[in-house]
Amino acid sequence: MSSSPLQLVRGDLRGFAGYSSARTESPGAAGGGTPGQPSIWLNANESAWDSPADQAGSVRRYPDPQPQRLRTALAELYGCRPEQLLAGRGSDEAIDLLVRAVCRPGGDAVVVTPPTFGMYAVSARLHGTHVLEVPLRDAAGGLDTDVEAVGTAAQAGGARIVFLCSPGNPSGTLVPLDEVRALARRLDGQSLVVVDEAYLEFAGTPSASTLTEELSNVLVLRTLSKAHALAGVRVGAVIGDPDLIAVLQRCQAPYPLPAPSVELALAALGEEALTVTAEQIAAAVQARRRLTTILQQSPAVTRVYPSAANFVLARFTDPQHLLTGLIEAGIVVRDMRDKPGLGDALRITVGTPDQLDAVRAVLHPTSSRAAPSMEATS
Numbered sequence: 118m119s120s121s122p123l124q125l126v127r128g129d130l131r132g133f134a135g136y137s138s139a140r141t142e143s144p145g146a147a148g149g150g151t152p153g154q155p156s157i158w159l160n161a162n163e164s165a166w167d168s169p170a171d172q173a174g175s176v177r178r179y180p181d182p183q184p185q186r187l188r189t190a191l192a193e194l195y196g197c198r199p200e201q202l203l204a205g206r207g208s209d210e211a212i213d214l215l216v217r218a219v220c221r222p223g224g225d226a227v228v229v230t231p232p233t234f235g236m237y238a239v240s241a242r243l244h245g246t247h248v249l250e251v252p253l254r255d256a257a258g259g260l261d262t263d264v265e266a267v268g269t270a271a272q273a274g275g276a277r278i279v280f281l282c283s284p285g286n287p288s289g290t291l292v293p294l295d296e297v298r299a300l301a302r303r304l305d306g307q308s309l310v311v312v313d314e315a316y317l318e319f320a321g322t323p324s325a326s327t328l329t330e331e332l333s334n335v336l337v338l339r340t341l342s343k344a345h346a347l348a349g350v351r352v353g354a355v356i357g358d359p360d361l362i363a364v365l366q367r368c369q370a371p372y373p374l375p376a377p378s379v380e381l382a383l384a385a386l387g388e389e390a391l392t393v394t395a396e397q398i399a400a401a402v403q404a405r406r407r408l409t410t411i412l413q414q415s416p417a418v419t420r421v422y423p424s425a426a427n428f429v430l431a432r433f434t435d436p437q438h439l440l441t442g443l444i445e446a447g448i449v450v451r452d453m454r455d456k457p458g459l460g461d462a463l464r465i466t467v468g469t470p471d472q473l474d475a476v477r478a479v480l481h482p483t484s485s486r487a488a489p490s491m492e493a494t495s
């Protein structure tokens with residue numbers, strides 16, 4: 118049995134109740150009218166009249182902070198219990214909540230594994246928390262996380278949070294669950310181990326959320342922004358120990374989830390929508406294979422990293438020349454050259470077959486355009 122992660126919450130926040138809103142003091146469906154239930158809601162200073170922009174009258178009132186239907190649907194999607202999950206404005210909000218709930222302002226430390234997603238360090242910096250870096254190893258199989266060194270750095274630096282990204286952005290590499298488990302055991306009582314699984318749908322491997330019942334310091338970040346094609350909706354989730362999830366909710370803004378976003382998220386979590394999403398994920402995985410081949414066959418490319426996500430990272434002999442060519446063709450990719458160890462690298466997100474044809478034409482200017490189907494089979 119691992120120790121309670123509540124002991125990792127900032128001492129000054131342990132009795133903190135957060136903001137007490139009209140909605141948290143008097144929960145229930147505002148606007149209802151069933152007998153015995155209140156039907157006249159004059160407690161939140163909302164307008165009594167619908168906005169002319171709101172024909173359906175669906176957004177006049179403050180939204181439920183954690184709509185049960187959404188929480189249940191997300192828990193089912195991610196294979197956890199609803200009380201293990203907090204929905205929020207993308208994983209970005211969850212990262213920020215974790216840093217603020219666990220690290221003392223102006224102190225403590227987190228561990229990150231560069232090159233990695235920038236928001237871990239941004240949230241830590243905004244909070245005045247130190248960022249300890251354990252660079253990824255450029256190994257034969259790809260850019261991988263030195264989990265042993267992460268554990269050592271976390272212990273030596275007294276880190277309260279370790280951020281792992283699996284599949285990594287921009288590395289595309291998975292952190293094996295056995296290694297996450299070993300790290301969480303090693304850091305039990307000292308650090309939270311946060312596994313950011315923004316791209317896990319494209320990997321098709323089990324989630325670290327399967328470890329959360331056994332190891333209460335493991336937390337998992339999921340999002341509707343990538344595989345579910347809802348980046349503009351801003352809905353994500355953090356999964357972990359129910360007591361810690363309750364603390365995070367008290368640190369969250371009073372009305373974090375806009376009603377139209379909740380409706381769109383729920384629509385995307387219906388059975389039919391999930392079937393379409395599964396097809397889109399399969400198409401993205403196929404596109405990743407094709408993009409990998411396009412890159413491998415280009416003389417301008419010196420290394421293509423294997424990817425479990427919806428993008429491919431590669432190194433180029435002359436990345437500036439290629440970027441110029443891509444821009445001339447109206448194609449924007451992510452320049453990675455300012456990232457540690459990636460001075461010659463670009464990250465290309467998978468696109469539709471037509472979009473990949475356009476990338477291919479820039480990378481293989483002399484070859485005929487008649488052969489793209491050959492790549493798709495490899």
Ligand SMILES: *Cc1c(COP(=O)(O)O)cnc(C)c1O
Nearest residue numbers: 207208209234286315340342353
């Ligand atoms: C895109 C991405 C996210 C998504 O963040 P949201 O706030 O949910 O949109 C999270 N983590 C990583 C590593 C990402 O690349």
